[in-house]
Amino acid sequence: MRERHELFQVIDALEDQSRVKVAAVAPSVRVAMSEEFGLPPGRVSMGQIVAGLKLLGFDYVFDTNFSADLTIMEEGTELLSRLRKDPGAGPLPMFTSCCPGWINLVEKNYPELIPHLSSCKSPQGMMGALIKNVWAPRLERDPADVVSVSVMPCTAKKGEAHRPADRGATYSSKIDGPVPNNDYVLTTREIGRLFRLRKIALPALDAQVPDDPLGESTGAAVLFGATGGVMEAALRTAYELASGGQELPKMEMSDIRGLQGVKSSRVCIPNPDGKGPGAVVRVGVVHGTAETRALLERMKLGDPAAQFDFVEVMACRGGCIGGGGQSKSDDALVLQKRMAHVYNLDEKSALRKSHDNPSIQKLYESELGRPGSARSHALLHTHYADRSEQTT
Structure with missing residues (x-):
């Protein structure tokens, strides 16, 4: 088995002057790209990646951190709905849905868990939907006129881009049918x-900012690159939404950071009116397929230490920083170094909570209405299928 290379298809697309070329860069790509030039993690900035992509011929470069913030808005809202047991809300525990390797595992081996998956698309899925359904019409361009290239740390993202549930959501009047939201997916290595x-030397380039409006993001978004990061970002927003505006007592959640296979914590969310003890939310984080299988078995057997309300799962060790499409490294500490840079980017960010992103707020005001709305579900949510009978 090997990854499906799409490099030369992208080269051909970049030479097509009749179409608008758009790239979107995932959170963890920026912490590993420097290794492609023989430098330690984090030496090449996101701004230099943007400049390099423009030199390659991309007309616009967006930051998938933006749609990571958007994922938190939708997923945090979904979690609160399930905790409240709202009518139509799914069961607990709720599992994250950002990792396509994990989604494949559930659909093929644990289909009974499908109702427990968040219905949110991944940041890649949300970004593609926004590019073709919101941004392209603003440019007065048909979705078929736009080539959307997603730059990811993950080979499984190539398969995610072709999921039937995600491909058929965008229609073109030019070809009288559906077009993919993400046309191509390139890994960090590609x-x-x-x-x-x-012959574009990223370390020598002057930085450029990602294009608006899908380029503004918060420190919470970059956390998606490391195991535990989706959970931490989600809790920063869910806590504040549920508590009526109160912030987490501490922004950094050390209990769910690091490379331990399974991590857990408890978060007490106070009542908005300040009365009563509030709600205790049990959260778990797991990375690596073997660790995930073992945790699921413990949960199934009723292990008291493995009972959660919200679980983040990443198939790769370390999360996306250790993705199958990342730069190869002989450094035994490379994951720790990439993870440290992720947290450094978060700490240096002016905004560190997804709901504080002004571009996200404007998107809801102009297009989506509110998190969890019918419009949000049409564009940003997906569904899953039992594929346990498939043999290949």
Whole structure:
């Protein structure tokens, strides 16, 4: 088995002057891209990646951190709905849905868990939907006129881009049918190879900012790159929404950071009116397929230490920083170094909670209404299928 390379299809697309070329860069790509140039993690900035992509011929470069913030708005709202047992809300525990490797595992091996998956698309899925359904119409361009290239740390993201539930949501009047939201997915290694083929030395470039309106993001978004980061980002927002505006006592959640296979914590969310003890939310974080299978078995057997309300799962060790499409490294500490840079980017961010992102607020005001609305569900949510009978 090997990854499906799409590098030369992207090169051909970049030469097509009749279409608008858009790239969107995932959170963890920025902490590993420097390794493609023989430098330690984090030496190449997101701004230099943006500049390099523009030199390659992309007309616009967006930051998938934006749609990570959007994911938190939708997923945090969904979690609160399930905790409240709202009519139509899914069961607890709720599992995150950002990792396509994990989604594949559930659909093929644990279909009974499908109702427990968050219905939210991944940040890649949300970004593609926004590019084709919101941004392209603002540009007065048909979705078929836009080539959307997602730059990801993950080979499984290539398969996610072709999921029937995600591909058929966007229609073109030009071809009288559906078009993919994400046309191509390039891994960190593939885009690094393309930079080298075109002799673009990212470390020497002056930084450029991602394009508006899908380029503004918070420190919470970059946390998606590391195991425990989705959980931490979600809790920053869910806590404040549920408590009527109170902030988490401490922004950094050390209990769910690090490379331990399974991590857990409890978060007490106070009542908005200040009365009563509030609600205790049990959260769990697991990374690596073997650790995930073991945790699911413990949960199934009723292990008291493995009972949660909200669980983050990443198939790769370390989360997306250790994704199958990342730069190869002989450094035994590379995951720790990438993770440290993720947390450093968060700490240096002016905004560190997804709901404080002004571009996210404007998107809801102009297009989506509110998190969890019918419009949000049509664009930003998905569904899953029992594939346990498939043999290949």
